Amino acid sequence: MDAYLQSGCEALGDGTRFAIFRALIERPQSVGELAGHFPVSRPAVSQHLRILKQAGLVRDRKEGTRRIYAADAEGVARLRLELDLLWGDALAAFKAAAERWEEPHVI
């Protein structure tokens, strides 16, 4: 999973990438800073960041020679909405299934 577009859940499927994303939610950080937190090389972090960026979950801005990455509010909201729809469907299905069990008792 290193070079093509993908949806939010796939982008967060890798543990290291999820951890990087989580770190960026706490506060914006540079690539080198992030690399310091995890047992992978700086290029590996760069590649994870590219994938997160393609998924719209992070954005970046240049600041001198450094590049600061931050979680992207819009992308996060989009993923949240997508998953909320899923939870909604699930809840509706659970409720319907429960009612199919309870109805006979009401008779």
Next chain:
Amino acid sequence: MDAYLQSGCEALGDGTRFAIFRALIERPQSVGELAGHFPVSRPAVSQHLRILKQAGLVRDRKEGTRRIYAADAEGVARLRLELDLLWGDALAAFKAAAERWEEPHVI
């Protein structure tokens, strides 16, 4: 990702597995039924189901010679809660960042 325990996001990281999970949210289904919906073999579906089960996202019951899988309400709720905490953290951070920008204007 075929044999060890993992958290919810990693379990949904694979596209085929996510699709299977989504199908089970719509309605409980047997393994063979699921395999009919996707371009993979039945054993492949079985393996995906095992991973989803290890993640607590699905449960299964025997029904004759068939085995019916269904989304697990408790596991779904747990994952939802975990992600809601993440969204909450993100929202708080975005709000704090926005205020750091707006404060100077208030002076």
Next chain:
DNA sequence: ACTTACCGTAAGTAATAACTAACCAAATAA
């Protein structure tokens, strides 16, 4: 008992993803 339907598991393969090392580019500092 035999057959059929359905499914899990094991083994092996093929595909893909994650990673490192090496290189290059841009911005700042001396």
Next chain:
DNA sequence: TTATTTGGTTAGTTATTACTTACGGTAAGT
């Protein structure tokens, strides 16, 4: 200008994952 810092990209390797085929096991039907 030269050196330093920082980080993206490429190439190649390693590790992991998804997959199929083959097999065995259980439950229901004949």
